[in-house]
Amino acid sequence: MLRITDLVVRYGAATAVDGVSLEIADGEMVALVGPNGAGKSSLVNAVSGLVKPAAGRIEIDGRSAQVPEGRQMFPDLSVDDNLRMGAWRLSRNARDTARIYELLPELVPLRRRRAGLLSGGQQQMVSIGRALMARPELLLVDELSLGLAPLVTEKLVAHLRRINQESGTTILLIEQEVALAFEICARAYVLEAGRVVASGDTATLAGDKALAAIYFGDLSTGAEEDER
């Protein structure tokens, strides 16, 4: 579905992504984790076409859509209009939002509300719905749980799983909560300073004590760390 070869992204003199290669098969759900500034967002922004790569190749098998970091609502538009805008690239007939309300029924009572007035969790739901409006085969999610309550995150995760399993949408998930990312995804890439430093099964990665200690803190004590 997605093949990235030797991708380099630069902003002026700063190199954000420094020769990353990765591959995601059809229908997979893959996590992209790593510390702040590792180049995760730059990578998905390059896939979305928001930033031009300095070098390397990105091959996508179909349409992609992004759930951007910070939700990025159109604050003055209603929820329904936000959703419609997600299908801007498609024909007018493809802008019917009914499909999204079936997938994300929580949005039904909010459809006429201004998106700028919603809670973070509601906005994230709209953001996912808006991305799905583009009928993507590949969904890029940049920070699912950031700033959201655990219960809200749980709901969103359930939706993502269903989207992945029922419609076969391939998902690349950036998630700062590594434990959560590893729980949802079977496979992951670990990015640091613009390079892939580890990849493979999340079960194996989570068991790698050295890696865990360096990049995410000890996963088994993740809960305690949250309380600090």
Next chain:
Amino acid sequence: MSAFLTYLLSGLSVGASFALIGAGFVVVHRVTHVVNFTQGTFAVLAGWVTASLITNGTPHGLGELIGVIAAGAVGLGVGAVTLARRGTPPFVALLMTLGLSFLGVAVVIALFGDHPAPSVPLVSGIADFLGVRIEWQRLLIIGVALVAFVVIALFFERTDLGRAMTAAASNPRAARLVGISIRRMGLASFTIGGLLGGIAGVLLAPMQQLSAYSDLGLAFSGFAAAVFGGLVSPWLTLLGGLVLGVAGSMLQGYEIGSFQNQLSLVLMVIVMIVRAKALGRQEEAK
């Protein structure tokens, strides 16, 4: 009483054209954050193109249509120049449009001369309205302006292009993600600004002596109306334009003097002082 009504109606008609020009400011500003001072030029240009076509034998209707379309095309051109470089600060863009409006004066003089455009009203004759005798053309301006404002509101609320223009203005990054071209939306807004200014000019030219030098006065009056609406609200802009037009007409009617431009400037200053905080917040929100 009938004198009062006469001044009121003729003031409303002049005010309606200010409001149309002001709506052009609002549409362009809402989408691009640029204050476009060629709004008055669009009106003068459209008025002159129409007058010259019709005096040379083009039938009514077609002449007006060509005048409005010409203003729309010039609006597109102004947009293309102003938005040519991404990230141009809005105040630099404002100066560019001011410069272009001076260029516009020169172009109108070169094409048509510096005298007022000949009066060729779309509808001639005098209406007897509530015991007041007033040119049909003036009533037409009021009617057309009201329709235009309803169309603008429906455009932004009910059409995907209108929604996309709002989206591009409120969150350019997200707009690019879903494939909305910020540049195209900006160009579309300038084109609409041109069309609105054109409509105002074509309708107003037969009633007021519009010459190449009228553009800045019209722009100020339209801008004052738009500032009344905080540069974002079409309906308040309509109200602001009408208030300005009526106030100017009353002063002139009761022979206090012809102070239309001064009135616009005074209203502008008052609104800016009173609403300085609200306007400032908007700028910060961007």
